[in-house]
Amino acid sequence: MKNKVVTAEQAVALINDGDVVCTTGFVQSCIPEMLHAAIEKRFVDTQGPKGLTLIMCAGAGDSKGLGTGRLHHEGLLARVIAANFGRMPKVAEAAQKNKIQGYNLPQGVISKLYRSCASGSPGLFTKVGLHTYVDPRLGGGKVNEVTTDDIVKLVEVEGQEWLFYKATPINVALIRATSADPSGNLSMEKEALTLDCLAQAMAAHNSGGIVIAQVERVVAHGSLKPKDVRVPGILVDCVVVADPPEMHRMNYGVHYNPALSGAIRVPVDHMPRMELDERKIIARRAAFELPLNGAINLGVGAPDGVASVASEEQVTPFLTMTTEAGAIGGVLAGGSNFGSSANADSVIDQNQMFDFYHGGGLDLTCLGVAEVDEDGNVNTSKFGGKLNGCGGFIDISQNSRAVVFAGTFTAGGLEVSIEDGKLRIVKEGRARKFVKAVEQVTFSGKYAASKSQPVIYVTERCVFQLTPGGLELIEVAPGIDIERDILAHMDFKPIIHKPHSMDARIFRDEPMELMDELTNLKLCDRVSYHSYRNILFLNLEGWSVRKKGDIADLQKVLVEACIKAGRRVNAVVNHDGCRIAEDLYDDYAHMIEYMMKHYYKTTARYSTSSFMRLKMQEALKKRGLQPHIFESADEAHAVVDAARAAAE
Structure with missing residues (x-):
């Protein structure tokens, strides 16, 4: 031999x-x-x-x-x-x-x-990279002027755009x-x-x-x-x-850790608590988007704090964390160990993990940002005079079912304090992250919006949502003034309707009862029934439809309330401040259709958000339902009362 x-x-x-x-x-x-x-x-x-x-x-x-x-x-x-x-x-x-x-x-x-x-094979066909700087229309991934050969081509197959990468x-x-x-x-x-x-x-x-x-x-x-x-x-x-x-060495910081190689399993129930600072605020808000029993990817920086928050709130056993490097399950490692996982369920090859990601296997990713512009484009690859590179950012962000971009509102010396449950900006960061146009498109907001991909942008002081018209300011931290603390430090003005306050629990240094929130355990508290008027009132203010399971939970609560009422009811629904994930409007409309068929006599909905009204109207109209969404509670109640009176 x-x-x-x-x-x-x-x-x-x-x-x-x-x-x-x-x-x-x-x-x-x-x-x-x-x-x-x-x-x-x-x-x-x-x-x-x-x-x-x-x-x-x-x-x-x-x-x-x-x-x-x-x-x-x-x-x-x-x-x-x-x-x-x-x-x-x-x-x-x-x-x-x-x-x-x-x-x-x-x-x-x-x-x-x-x-x-x-x-x-001569290369790889994929949609990964479309409408980013890798797209030949935006540079083809070349990093300088002396790089002239095209190794990425735009092709059309059966009426759809694809990229072909040369091997x-x-x-x-x-x-x-x-x-x-x-x-x-x-x-x-x-x-x-x-x-x-x-x-x-x-x-x-x-x-x-x-x-x-x-x-x-x-x-x-x-x-x-x-x-x-x-x-x-x-x-x-x-x-x-x-x-x-x-x-x-296993990595530059660790000679060998058997928990990372899968040789042993170690207790991880008591991870150190994070200090309640801007990083934890961001991680806490992002944690409200976690899909129980879903596959999740977390980026470095503010996003990896989500794992710590999940541990504090005791929801980690109900999540499956993954890394693009191939680790599935366990507790994601940070620092020099980043990419590996302690007590992983399995470790697969990196290319196999990207098969899973590219095919839409991820339920949620939380990634960092360097720049964001008014179209919702994100840059993490080239900024501040440095060529950093995209890493797996494009692969992950383009194909995850839902995306949370997480990072501080400004960079370079930002200092904040939390006083009596309110956020105060002590010292503003030197560099703006929300710019008129990003230096390089690592994530295309318009492309994501065209696919109805749910995307939000979480900072310590506010939250934005991606809409077809660009970024909409949907939440503001308590203690933050929109003009002074937000608009004054942006290069563009986002869409602003009626932003709601970020959840007060985020700014208190105590457990948030996140499990109750993610399992919709207290959703029944949002339903009340007035027997005299035969009106069922559903208050969805500030609630989020993040996944299909949320719709199923809501339908179950509504059906139980209607059965308890013992007759068909007149329903009034408050959607003010409610956020429905972009790809779930049709599923939500299907739930309404079911309730109309089996349990409702009439129904009226209202929201001050014109975007919510437009999207809801489109979804209802597709199913042949009455599409009008009112702007105020008074209008909605008046319509239901009129219908009830006419029936009597």
Whole structure:
């Protein structure tokens, strides 16, 4: 049997000038550090290999020179195709100075392109990236002027727009595992994630290239169980044992944590409580959007605070958190561990996770923002003179059923205080986030609105909702003045009808009873019946229809109230401040149709929101129901009283 174990120097000596090299790693985890270091040393010593093309999904480094940051030396790289440039700032700087060619593509697209390359396909058809800067109409993902080749094309298939991403044959794949036998069979028992190692290895092998695997140890022939082998030896050309061990840390902050590899399960019932500051306010408000029993993805920064709030409110067991890196279930890890999960239910390959995401498997994502404009466009990829990259942002935000963008209203030195349940801005941030037009479109508001995708924007002082006409201010924190604290720090004026106060519980340092809210346990308190007038009054002020289950819960409460009344009732419904998710209006109208058929004599609804009235009228009209929605309670009650009097 051939022994494929070699030194790092011997392995990287096989890389030729001009080769296309792909590497693995996710943020600070699962990085083949020794291989990156060996390439750097070879280039510094010999000025070779030159003119490489680097392909990578997520950022793989510490932003300070480790990981792919080691490959910054002038002449080493000629072209980079990556989802994230922020983890290799000197490489990003070279791209911005037109010293190398660069493409910034969605992480999930690159991840799945490995499979395209492995299978001999010319590329990938997907809708991911439409109407963002990756769309050829907005730049095609090119990051500078010297990048001229089009690797993204707009195509039409059966009357629909798609993007076609060209696959690039791979000469060298740098991957990582825990154990290898001398034949190159690889297992990953101590790795936090499996990422795209199998797809990358197959892509390089089937392109006539080589596969170099960094491992922690070599084991005897036959000691790896067949189902434990994640990359078969037929795909691997070289095995390099990491030495010293620091070159094979689980991530840059942790040498090894068995809870992240799935070797053990640890108690996680008592996560540290967050301080009640602007970050927790944002996380608390976002937590009201959580779909119980749904699949959820959380971004970094303010969004990852949602996991802490969910733990405090004891709703974590009823949620399934996921990461784009492949972890499903458990408690999402932060810091240097980001992307992994303690006590995960399972860990799948990154490209498989993006299949799930691209296909609409996510019920909710909560993501951070750098810039937002009046059309609801979001920028997280290029701002403040920096090329950060989109990462998985486009893949996730475009395909999640519902989206919550979360972040502070301004950036750079913002200070707030909470006094007697009210928010006060002590010091305003130096930089505005709500701008007239974003520098780069990482999320298209108009495209999302055209698909009726539910989208809200949560800050510490207010909440906006995406509408076909742009951003609408729907909630304001207690203590906040709209003119002084909101409009004065925006470059545009949002749609304003009659915004309601953010839930007062968010600003009190005590449990919010979130479980009761998410399970609609107290929904029955919103229904009252007046037997003398035979009027059932439903007060939905401030309530949100986030998912289909909310409609089912409401219908159950209404049916029970009508049965208790013992006759058909005249219903009056207050929709003032009620928010119905964009994609659920038809389901809501179906519920009304059911109630009209079986339990209502007449019904009248009212709302001060013209947007709510318009959307409700459209949904009711489609079902042949009386579409008029009144502006005031007096009008609605008058109509019901008149109908009741006429019937008597």
